[in-house]
Amino acid sequence: MRLSRGFIPTIKETPSEAQIASHRLMLRAGLVRQTSAGIYAWLPTGLRVLRRIEQIVREEQDAAGAQELLMPTIQSAELWRESGRYDDYGAEMLRIVDRHSRDMLYGPTNEEMITDLVRQSVKSYRDMPLNLYHIQWKFRDEVRPRFGVMRGREFLMKDGYSFDTDREGAVLAYRKMMLAYMRTFQRMGLKAIPMVADTGPIGGDLSHEFIILAPTGESQVFYDGDFEAIDWIGSTFDYAKTEDMERFFQTMTSYYAATDEKHDTAKWAEVPAVRRREGRGIEVGHIFYFGTKYTKAMNVTVTGSDGKPFHPEMGSYGIGVSRLVGGIIEASHDDAGIIWPDSIAPFAAAILNLKKGDATCDRVCEQLYAALGADALYDDRDERPGVKFNDADLMGHPWQIIVGPRGAAAGKVELKRRAGGERSEVTPEEALARVRATR
RNA sequence: CGGGGCGUGGCGCAGCCUGGUAGCGCGCCUGUUUUGGGUACAGGAGGUCGUGGGUUCGAGUCCCGCCGCCCCGACCA
Numbered sequence: 001m002r003l004s005r006g007f008i009p010t011i012k013e014t015p016s017e018a019q020i021a022s023h024r025l026m027l028r029a030g031l032v033r034q035t036s037a038g039i040y041a042w043l044p045t046g047l048r049v050l051r052r053i054e055q056i057v058r059e060e061q062d063a064a065g066a067q068e069l070l071m072p073t074i075q076s077a078e079l080w081r082e083s084g085r086y087d088d089y090g091a092e093m094l095r096i097v098d099r100h101s102r103d104m105l106y107g108p109t110n111e112e113m114i115t116d117l118v119r120q121s122v123k124s125y126r127d128m129p130l131n132l133y134h135i136q137w138k139f140r141d142e143v144r145p146r147f148g149v150m151r152g153r154e155f156l157m158k159d160g161y162s163f164d165t166d167r168e169g170a171v172l173a174y175r176k177m178m179l180a181y182m183r184t185f186q187r188m189g190l191k192a193i194p195m196v197a198d199t200g201p202i203g204g205d206l207s208h209e210f211i212i213l214a215p216t217g218e219s220q221v222f223y224d225g226d227f228e229a230i231d232w233i234g235s236t237f238d239y240a241k242t243e244d245m246e247r248f249f250q251t252m253t254s255y256y257a258a259t260d261e262k263h264d265t266a267k268w269a270e271v272p273a274v275r276r277r278e279g280r281g282i283e284v285g286h287i288f289y290f291g292t293k294y295t296k297a298m299n300v301t302v303t304g305s306d307g308k309p310f311h312p313e314m315g316s317y318g319i320g321v322s323r324l325v326g327g328i329i330e331a332s333h334d335d336a337g338i339i340w341p342d343s344i345a346p347f348a349a350a351i352l353n354l355k356k357g358d359a360t361c362d363r364v365c366e367q368l369y370a371a372l373g374a375d376a377l378y379d380d381r382d383e384r385p386g387v388k389f390n391d392a393d394l395m396g397h398p399w400q401i402i403v404g405p406r407g408a409a410a411g412k413v414e415l416k417r418r419a420g421g422e423r424s425e426v427t428p429e430e431a432l433a434r435v436r437a438t439r
Numbered sequence: 440c441g442g443g444g445c446g447u448g449g450c451g452c453a454g455c456c457u458g459g460u461a462g463c464g465c466g467c468c469u470g471u472u473u474u475g476g477g478u479a480c481a482g483g484a485g486g487u488c489g490u491g492g493g494u495u496c497g498a499g500u501c502c503c504g505c506c507g508c509c510c511c512g513a514c515c516a
Contacts, residue, residue, distance in 0.1 A: 009449090011449090011450065011466085012450080012465070012466075012477070013450055013451055013465070013466090014450095014451085015450075015451085016445090016450090016451070016452095016509080017508070017509055017510090019509085019510075034508090036507090036508090037507085037508065037509090091440095092514095092515075108516090109516085138516075140515075140516080142514085142515065143440065143513090143514065143515085144440095144510095144512095144513095144514085144515095146509085146510085151515080151516095155516070157516060159516085209516090218514095218515080283515095283516065284516080285516080286516060318516055319516080320516045321516095322516095323516065352475095354474075354475060355474065355475090358474095383477090384473075384474065384475090384476085384477070384478065385474065385475045385476065385477095386474095386475080386476040386477050386478085387476085387477050388475095388476090388477095389475080389476045389477085390476065390477055391477085393476090402475080404474095404475055405474085405475095406475085414475090
């Protein structure tokens with residue numbers, strides 16, 4: 001993308017409504033614009049980030065054996081009346097009446113719909129286990145939306161649902177998802193800590209929420225710092241082996257981790273002081289095992305190996321995709337702006353042409369841009385260097401390839417790493433190689 | 440839902456108390472200048488003052504209603 005042609009409206013001044021770092025930076029870097037309370041338009045750069053997060057989620061879900069589908073945002077009230085949640089859900093559910101006076105709603109979640117879909121087509125125990133997910137917009141009419149996309153009313157969520165023949169199978173599905181989540185968050189450069197959670201209105205008796213530390217978090221969290229060091233991506237746990245999932249689950253739950261409402265001071269005291277981590281946390285994922293709650297309520301039965309009908313066991317698994325954009329920025333920024341992790345940066349590198357119109361600078365920049373293609377943001381604007389430096393820092397590209405007249409004449413460019421600030425004089429080829437190595 | 444606040448050009452704000460020709464900074468456009476961390480100068484464009492009603496000779500300013508948005512708290516992926 002050529003910045004001179006891109007719709008990337010950065011702003012110099014801090015918008016008055018934004019109180020937290022991620023919200024401020026998302027507005028200033030031109031990622032989003034608010035259109036109503038808690039509702040945001042995603043501008044090209046913001047959408048790129050959202051897509052990259054989605055893609056990581058998708059790859060890890062697929063690797064864990066889940067299948068992607070896509071359910072609608074608008075649902076009929078009928079299904080919700082069947083599960084009993086149409087009345088239970090309360091004012092948070094956005095209710096809509098269509099032209100035929102039918103009660104509809106904008107889905108806050110999809111348990112009922114997926115259960116209905118499975119009910120229509122799954123008739124035998126042979127059709128399970130089944131794990132289905134989609135990445136779709138949700139709407140929850142929060143009383144008080146705030147913190148930008150972290151507490152929006154409309155948000156993008158990955159929600160998945162597992163169906164198994166028995167509790168044992170459901171627990172296995174739960175553990176697989178847990179590992180998939182650890183890998184997903186690690187790939188985004190996040191240290192997400194699973195904590196035992198209340199099951200809330202979704203119901204069930206086994207639940208973990210995945211929490212990342214952020215000063216604006218909604219709850220106080222406590223956990224064993226040794227947990228952070230575990231490399232889930234490099235681990236050898238195999239989804240296909242039940243004993244691996246068992247071992248994984250034991251490893252994971254052997255560390256202390258709790259939110260304030262579940263905090264156990266006695267157990268906390270057993271954690272060595274140097275390993276105790278404490279702070280505010282925001283929830284970026286939540287998984288539930290809820291047994292036959294919905295399959296019973298909605299009368300889903302399949303035939304077992306003994307020829308008798310039974311209710312499948314369910315679990316549900318959510319990741320707040322749009323919230324993660326804010327969460328990642330909260331976890332990775334400085335005074336100058338965003339510091340994108342390589343895996344989700346909208347552009348791998350920015351090419352800064354410090355002297356547009358200088359034949360050598362222009363030529364070197366064009367060559368770099370041609371080589372990196374769509375993964376580069378070429379700042380070809382007729383602006384002063386300071387403006388470009390500041391915008392590049394603000395937008396947080398992992399790399400800045402700085403092309404000035406002096407260096408360019410000598411066949412060199414300056415490569416700057418946004419995260420640590422290190423700079424080095426290298427040839428354009430070397431700069432390309434180093435940028436590619438981290439993407 | 441309880442409490443508080445704000446709607447004036449794209450952004451940030453002043454003007455309102457005490458009614459009388461709508462202003463400042465930034466941004467934007469043109470030109471000159473500058474060229475490695477938001478340059479300087481000159482000229483220019485851009486506003487139904489959220490909205491409806493009322494008071495008044497006259498309303499951004501006073502009064503009433505409505506709408507929108509933000510902040511604190513309780514609640515939430």
